[in-house]
Amino acid sequence: MSLTLADAKIVTPEGVHEGWLTIEDGRITHVGHGSAPGPGLSVGGRHVVPGFVDVHNHGGAGGSFPTGDPDRARDAVALHRRHGTTTMMASLVTDTVEGLAAAASALAGLCDEGLLAGIHFEGPYIARSRCGAHDPTRLREPSPQEFAGLVKAGRGHVRMLTIAPELPGALDTIRFAVDEGVLAAIGHSDAGYEQTIEGIEAGATVATHLYNAMPPLGHRAPGPVAALLDDERVTVELVNDGVHVHPAMLRLAYEVAGPGRTALITDAMSATGLGDGDYVLGSMAVRVHDGVARLVEGGSIAGSTLTMDVAFRRAVQELGMSLPDAVQVASLTPARLLGLAGRIGSIAVGKAADLVVLSDSLEVDGVLKDGVWITEP
Known part of the structure; x- marks a missing residue:
């Protein structure tokens, strides 16, 4: 299963940037700046943070x-x-x-x-x-x-x-x-x-x-x-x-x-x-x-x-x-x-796609666990 989240404010340890990320088989495979290179699910400028x-x-x-x-x-x-x-x-x-x-x-x-x-x-x-x-x-x-x-x-x-x-x-x-x-x-x-x-x-x-x-x-x-x-x-x-x-x-x-x-x-x-x-x-x-x-x-x-x-x-x-x-x-x-920082805890290529989509007021709009929606925005 492949999913691209587009039009996002992605929060990483380095800061916050407008961009996109791609998920394949429950893992983050790409994290990019600007517009996504192909079709994706727009999150409408919402923040995306790690679970x-x-x-x-x-x-x-x-x-x-x-x-x-x-x-x-x-x-x-x-x-x-x-x-x-x-x-x-x-x-x-x-x-x-x-x-x-x-x-x-x-x-x-x-x-x-x-x-x-x-x-x-x-x-x-x-x-x-x-x-x-x-x-x-x-x-x-x-x-x-x-x-x-x-x-x-x-x-x-x-x-x-x-x-x-x-x-x-x-x-x-x-x-x-x-x-x-x-x-x-x-x-x-x-x-x-x-x-x-x-x-x-x-x-x-x-x-x-x-x-x-x-x-x-x-x-x-x-x-x-x-x-x-x-x-x-x-x-x-x-x-x-x-x-x-x-x-x-x-x-x-x-x-x-x-x-x-x-x-x-x-x-x-x-x-x-x-x-x-x-x-x-x-x-x-x-x-x-x-x-x-x-x-x-x-x-x-x-x-x-x-x-x-x-x-x-x-x-x-x-x-x-x-x-x-x-x-x-x-x-x-x-x-x-917990010794799990190599797999979870931040948005980075190779880590599990445990992600939370947050509104501008930081309310939860969507949750992904291993690339599968728990609640979909």
Whole structure:
């Protein structure tokens, strides 16, 4: 199958240009400037950007990845694809070891199909004092031996572990995870600056939703935020929904980390795409009001109802990012984090034709996955 998109504003790492691109057998084969050399589908001057990559997502459309239900997981993937996320990781929440293993085993099948890019264990090795919407009764001390069983259950698809580095056994578990090819992410932690540095030195390279579920930035006790932002080895996740983090703090993190170390995430939960009401995240009851998800008991933020197209649009319109930089933090940097930047994350010859067509107001008008329309403009 061959398709040419013409009359487009194409956003690449080098900038934005008016031009065209050709897709054959699911791959980008040509990227050109000006008028297309032959007939093509005109997108009417709309922007074309690479598909978004979300490395922290719990579900949507009523589907919750922590349940391990493959059919409902498909619903969640379909919803987020319609919003431009063509690659996503399934994030689990704290549960029993048996429950986590069962969910990972079930989701591994969707990874085999290419619907998911991997599995993220957000818990159970996190701090009780910063557990947020995680069930505190199911938290555990980190154990490399125990985590090895979870990795085995994921059949080669476990890609990330969120862990509090101050917990007993955490540093050894971080080292084990990295040796197994799993990204170690610091989050849901009460660690101080020095303890965070120890976690990074042990191999952690990701900050799970920076600022959230960790001590705040302080001028005498800088805490984990300063350590994570300051280290060039660390990619920081940011939830850009106007709720999780004040825009001023988002801009501060972005100014320090830059587009090369910033990854927009949704932290979306099952309510995404459905509206207000009562839901469940893991074993915790959640109420969504005015689009904000909070625990029924205690009121902690419980994920989000964010989609990546909204996060991208806010990055440009609220945070002042250029289009190429917004594309990098929504696509290329998270793709690089997953080791997939050679195949996805930017518009370039040879890469997969995972593309999003955006209006002048940056609303999604069309989505291609591997050269096939999910929604056609």
